[in-house]
Amino acid sequence: MSLEIQNLHVQIETGEEILHGVDLRVAKGETHALMGPNGSGKSTLANTIMGNPSYEITEGSIVLNGEDLTEADPDVRARAGIFMAFQYPATIPGVSVANFLRMAVNAGREEAIKVKEFGQLLRKNMDMLRIDPQITKRYLNEGFSGGEKKRAEILQLAMLRPEIAVLDETDSGLDVDALRIVSEGVNQLRGPDLGALIITHYTRILSYIRPEFVHIMLDGRIVREGGAELADQLEAEGYEGVRAEVAASAG
Amino acid sequence: MPASADLKASLLEERRAAALEVYEREPVPTWRRSGFWTTSLKKLRLDELEPRRYEPVDSLEGLHPVVAEAIGEPSELGGLLVQRGASTVLSWIEPELAAQGVVLTSLERAVTAHRELVERWYMKRLSEDAGKFAAATAAFWTGGAFVSVPRGVKVEKPLQIVYLIDEPGVAQYAHTLGVVGELAECRIREYDLAPDFEGQALHSGAFELYCGAGSQVKLAHFQDWGAGEVHDISTKKVEIARDALCAWTPIHLGGHLTKQRLDIITAETGSDMRHRGIYFTEGTEHLDLFTTDLKEQHHTNGDTVWKGALTGSSRASYEGLIEIVRGAQESHTYLQTHSMLLSPKAKADAIPSLIVETDNVSASHGGTVGELDDESIFYMQTRGLSRAQAVRILVEGYFEEVVQALDDPSLEDLVRRTIATKLEAAEDQVVEFIAERG
Numbered sequence: 083m084s085l086e087i088q089n090l091h092v093q094i095e096t097g098e099e100i101l102h103g104v105d106l107r108v109a110k111g112e113t114h115a116l117m118g119p120n121g122s123g124k125s126t127l128a129n130t131i132m133g134n135p136s137y138e139i140t141e142g143s144i145v146l147n148g149e150d151l152t153e154a155d156p157d158v159r160a161r162a163g164i165f166m167a168f169q170y171p172a173t174i175p176g177v178s179v180a181n182f183l184r185m186a187v188n189a190g191r192e193e194a195i196k197v198k199e200f201g202q203l204l205r206k207n208m209d210m211l212r213i214d215p216q217i218t219k220r221y222l223n224e225g226f227s228g229g230e231k232k233r234a235e236i237l238q239l240a241m242l243r244p245e246i247a248v249l250d251e252t253d254s255g256l257d258v259d260a261l262r263i264v265s266e267g268v269n270q271l272r273g274p275d276l277g278a279l280i281i282t283h284y285t286r287i288l289s290y291i292r293p294e295f296v297h298i299m300l301d302g303r304i305v306r307e308g309g310a311e312l313a314d315q316l317e318a319e320g321y322e323g324v325r326a327e328v329a330a331s332a333g
Numbered sequence: 334m335p336a337s338a339d340l341k342a343s344l345l346e347e348r349r350a351a352a353l354e355v356y357e358r359e360p361v362p363t364w365r366r367s368g369f370w371t372t373s374l375k376k377l378r379l380d381e382l383e384p385r386r387y388e389p390v391d392s393l394e395g396l397h398p399v400v401a402e403a404i405g406e407p408s409e410l411g412g413l414l415v416q417r418g419a420s421t422v423l424s425w426i427e428p429e430l431a432a433q434g435v436v437l438t439s440l441e442r443a444v445t446a447h448r449e450l451v452e453r454w455y456m457k458r459l460s461e462d463a464g465k466f467a468a469a470t471a472a473f474w475t476g477g478a479f480v481s482v483p484r485g486v487k488v489e490k491p492l493q494i495v496y497l498i499d500e501p502g503v504a505q506y507a508h509t510l511g512v513v514g515e516l517a518e519c520r521i522r523e524y525d526l527a528p529d530f531e532g533q534a535l536h537s538g539a540f541e542l543y544c545g546a547g548s549q550v551k552l553a554h555f556q557d558w559g560a561g562e563v564h565d566i567s568t569k570k571v572e573i574a575r576d577a578l579c580a581w582t583p584i585h586l587g588g589h590l591t592k593q594r595l596d597i598i599t600a601e602t603g604s605d606m607r608h609r610g611i612y613f614t615e616g617t618e619h620l621d622l623f624t625t626d627l628k629e630q631h632h633t634n635g636d637t638v639w640k641g642a643l644t645g646s647s648r649a650s651y652e653g654l655i656e657i658v659r660g661a662q663e664s665h666t667y668l669q670t671h672s673m674l675l676s677p678k679a680k681a682d683a684i685p686s687l688i689v690e691t692d693n694v695s696a697s698h699g700g701t702v703g704e705l706d707d708e709s710i711f712y713m714q715t716r717g718l719s720r721a722q723a724v725r726i727l728v729e730g731y732f733e734e735v736v737q738a739l740d741d742p743s744l745e746d747l748v749r750r751t752i753a754t755k756l757e758a759a760e761d762q763v764v765e766f767i768a769e770r771g
Binding site: 132133134135136155156157159160161165166168171172173174175176177182185186189190221238242 | 706707708709711712713714715716717718719720722723726727729730731732733734
């Protein structure tokens with residue numbers, strides 16, 4: 083059971099190619115970190131995995147559990163078991179958090195969830211993420227602080243229980259306390275049923291969520307892969323160090 | 334004082350006569366504004382329409398079901414008045430309210446039964462010399478509605494007025510007069526309803542409401558003229574006295590051609606208003622709204638938000654004017670209008686404007702015409718919701734702020750239901766529009 087990305091080439095509306103052949107395999111039960119500097123293509127990869135129509139796949143494939151999702155609509159991918167926590171989640175005026183969560187949970191089910199069961203599930207997950215229950219009455223992300231938005235994203239992850247979760251810069255804009263709470267939440271959701279791809283610029287979140295695999299992306303390509311120690315090496319050398327090393331080995 | 338009473342009755346007749354003169358003099362108007370906007374009545378066959386009379390009924394069951402469906406459970410109302418075509422066909426008020434002096438009756442009847450109030454307030458803010466249709470209404474109105482809440486009386490249940498047109502060929506000249514006494518509190522609803530039919534009809538309406546000093550009034554208009562060719566040409570005015578607050582929410586959810594002027598006048602110091610409006614146009618509907626937030630005295634407040642959505646090849650124009658006259662310093666008011674295009678063939682105008690003749694005021698206004706946000710649709714799809722669901726949730730959410738401002742569960746439900754039905758009818762074209770746009 084895994085998400086397999088092969089030779090992925092992606093361009094944006096201007097015709098510029100952002101990803102130049104990315105291969106990545108995330109299996110259930112594994113936690114991967116995808117690291118790279120700004121503009122390296124990390125968010126493009128996340129959005130392409132999820133099917134954002136602003137990004138066009140010109141070559142390669144995205145397959146989940148043997149099902150080819152390369153051309154699938156985002157909602158099909160979501161119902162197949164892929165989730166993305168957004169770096170900048172959309173604000174949905176007029177739709178309360180509770181209402182939105184219920185609709186999202188029901189979208190992935192044959193039969194609508196019972197009110198009581200939904201309430202219990204919601205309370206349990208909000209406790210875990212230490213979210214103020216009042217937030218469920220507010221409109222989704224409207225007037226939310228950066229930390230509240232990120233917690234609301236992880237709350238959705240917890241409620242929807244996908245097979246593969248892509249966390250796009252979930253750590254950005256969080257203070258240390260918020261980062262710890264969000265990370266603890268993600269750690270509780272880790273296990274044999276979840277494959278996670280944590281996308282980040284910084285190594286900071288990786289001291290809370292220890293990945294088994296680390297991939298470093300530069301200029302639309304994955305240039306280094308390894309275990310958790312690769313993140314430590316990156317911390318010591320920085321992206322410029324990696325870039326120089328890659329250039330040297332290529333030369 | 335029989336002599337003076339006769340004199341007053343004849344004054345009312347004099348106004349009808351004056352109106353008739355204007356009506357005969359004035360041509361059928363065409364309203365033009367810069368750009369593409371024209372509201373024309375050239376397809377209206379006025380000669381073929383008549384103010385049709387109907388017999389009274391005992392209950393809602395005697396009327397087209399569109400009325401019962403809209404107003405819900407009659408026991409939740411404080412009173413109900415229904416005008417069908419040219420006739421008042423149903424009118425009642427709860428005995429406890431009547432005992433407190435609350436009145437809901439036809440204006441025709443009020444002219445004699447509540448002569449003093451009618452004489453004092455009738456057409457205080459309306460003019461018979463404001464174009465052909467204002468004159469027609471003033472000259473030809475029959476039935477009509479009169480609502481009055483005496484000083485200090487609090488009415489919890491809505492006082493409900495319905496204007497019903499249930500067949501083509503009808504010209505309905507409607508006049509509602511409302512008078513809310515000092516420190517009184519009440520909720521007034523006026524619904525303009527028609528089932529779907531084929532053919533033309535006219536609702537030429539006048540509405541005036543006077544909110545007395547310190548009163549608190551919730552006023553809602555709900556318009557759904559169905560799929561027939563109902564032309565609605567109306568003027569509505571609300572005057573708010575010292576320290577009173579009126580929350581006025583007009584909801585426009587259907588009408589072949591609608592041309593309306595809505596004025597809210599904060600007329601005395603400390604008067605305040607909340608104005609929230611919704612429109613949803615579909616098919617070939619044409620909606621032309623002009624609202625005025627008129628501040629006549631110092632220390633008055635206002636807050637206006639209008640939201641609209643358009644499908645099909647419909648046209649909707651909202652023009653909102655804030656006017657702060659000399660002497661109305663220390664007034665604060667805001668106006669926002671948003672229109673959402675859900676079809677490539679629909680056209681919307683959102684025009685906020687401002688006239689300020691004094692200083693030490695704050696007034697801000699803004700208008701947008703936009704489309705559904707692609708990133709929001711994508712976001713919702715990533716949660717497993719289909720594109721059609723995402724569109725529905727986003728549009729309903731967009732209106733929700735205004736719907737909740739109604740603070741009236743049965744009407745909120747009616748508005749949500751009607752919008753949902755319209756969205757469902759337009760679902761394929763909206764989803765196609767979103768897909769093609771990208």
